[in-house]
Amino acid sequence: MKTAYINAAFFTMDQKNQIFNNGLMIIENEMIIYIGSFQNQLVEEAENIVDLKGKWVMPGLVNTHSHIVMTLLRGIGDDMLLKPWLETRIWPLEAQFTTEIAQVSTELGMLEMLKSGTTSFSDMFNPKGIDADAVMEKIGETGIRGAFSYTIFSLGTEKEQQAHLLEAERFAKKYKTSANGRLTTMVAPHSPYACTTEALLESVRIAKENELMIHIHVSETDYEIADIQQRYGHRPVEYLRRLGIFDSPTVMAHGVVLNEEEREILKAYDVRVAHNPISNLKLGSGVADIVRLLDHGIKVGIATDGVASNNNFDMFEEMRTAALLQKGMYKDATKLPAKTTLSLATRVGAEAIGMNSTGSLEQGKQADFITIYPYDKEHLQPLSEAASHLLYAANGRDVCDVYINGQLIVKDRSCLTIDEEKVIYETNRLQAKLKR
Incomplete structure (x- = not known):
């Protein structure tokens, strides 16, 4: 199934360090098959469309x-x-x-x-x-x-x-x-x-x-x-x-x-x-x-x-x-x-580390990417300087969604594969058992 991700700014981190504002990324079988400027025809061919609502997207x-x-x-x-x-x-x-x-x-x-x-x-x-x-x-x-x-x-x-x-x-x-x-x-x-x-x-x-x-x-x-x-x-x-x-x-x-x-x-x-x-x-x-x-x-x-x-x-x-x-x-x-x-x-x-199939948003790479929603974050303003903010202003708590192999792992800062409340409880219970 082809999934089209629209309405986002894509920071590819490829050799050319391309940025596609209001760009388009299409994923099929866990791989990126298109990344670039928005093309309505390609979106129409996709079975699934995800509106990222203006988020910034970069490789994981x-x-x-x-x-x-x-x-x-x-x-x-x-x-x-x-x-x-x-x-x-x-x-x-x-x-x-x-x-x-x-x-x-x-x-x-x-x-x-x-x-x-x-x-x-x-x-x-x-x-x-x-x-x-x-x-x-x-x-x-x-x-x-x-x-x-x-x-x-x-x-x-x-x-x-x-x-x-x-x-x-x-x-x-x-x-x-x-x-x-x-x-x-x-x-x-x-x-x-x-x-x-x-x-x-x-x-x-x-x-x-x-x-x-x-x-x-x-x-x-x-x-x-x-x-x-x-x-x-x-x-x-x-x-x-x-x-x-x-x-x-x-x-x-x-x-x-x-x-x-x-x-x-x-x-x-x-x-x-x-x-x-x-x-x-x-x-x-x-x-x-x-x-x-x-x-x-x-x-x-x-x-x-x-x-x-x-x-x-x-x-x-x-x-x-x-x-x-x-x-x-x-x-x-x-x-x-x-x-x-x-x-x-x-x-x-x-x-x-020998994982050449990931690390950038480009055709043929695994669909491992993260999103940041900047509009309610004062430290990520002005929006026009996003490329600078990703290094000099952003932090891990700004990450909104995480995809690996095209699968949504973290949604709106909630991890879908781990019981967060249980892990935090068990961490403190077990740490107390260690003799120091």
Whole structure:
């Protein structure tokens, strides 16, 4: 069935960054088959017509690095540096998670992502003590698109580490394609500091044998650089390159501490960077030089990280912070302009995590899009400057409707696939059980 969406301003975020005021978008079989100026003949051929009543329409946002199973830990461990934050707060609390806690925490994260306009995500989760299959099933029910990846750690005895790797490989094989193609997974060694060399080499093998991407934290802090150099005689990027990590398509979360030689390596191996500006600021890790990465032709996506270090999944806030940081760091207002930044949170972000079928409104792409109703929002006035407002003024609470594969997932700020009241109740009930 063809559905025509009319009476809206369409921001395509394609290579040309086209805007179609009072435009037209037609969807058939979950795909966009037309996007452009209004044509009455095409509307007449559609079986279904949706009047968007003057809304702004843009591609769904793409969150390239998150930790949704940790959503229930929001606000715990504030004002701490990364290493003690992980070792004394986050990991001990995650060790108490049950499958029920993980499912509710995940559902809360999905709810927040969807209602703030994220339609695709890439995530790493700690599987300790939980039924990972049950969590993946819960994600599938929400209707979102994404990659949910089993994090590989090197903890416990050698036998326990081996069992962990076997389970990670099972999960990777089972969920390479899931939820009718909406969900996938990656091979996700946590980091060079939390994995042994043997675990990283196993990650390389699993990724190659199953033709999967790799998702890993790299070069997040000065401490990490010094630690890995002391342990292995190389900085993290070179160490991972020598192990073959970058021989598979790789998403590198953070990349805060990089030198010129490392940027050249990332470019040569087509390593993509998931930029988490607010989390990096809050944890005192620093500010990644995104301008220089882009100048090298490296794909950069915007990301929130987990809400325990952010503390929300609002990608509008994240991309605005990313743009302002680069302008301030360079003392140059021309750096990371609005069109570029918006593309990193949509089309380029989708490409970075291997989801090339989404991220922009153009013929042949999946119908993943969001709407904003600006007329009753003073911060989105004047209407004539909408292209600016999407970056510099809008926020996740402005999102009205969310469509994924052409299916309405959020309608008038109400999520149709998640029981919002139940999730919020269960979040607070279960969080109270954690011993701190």
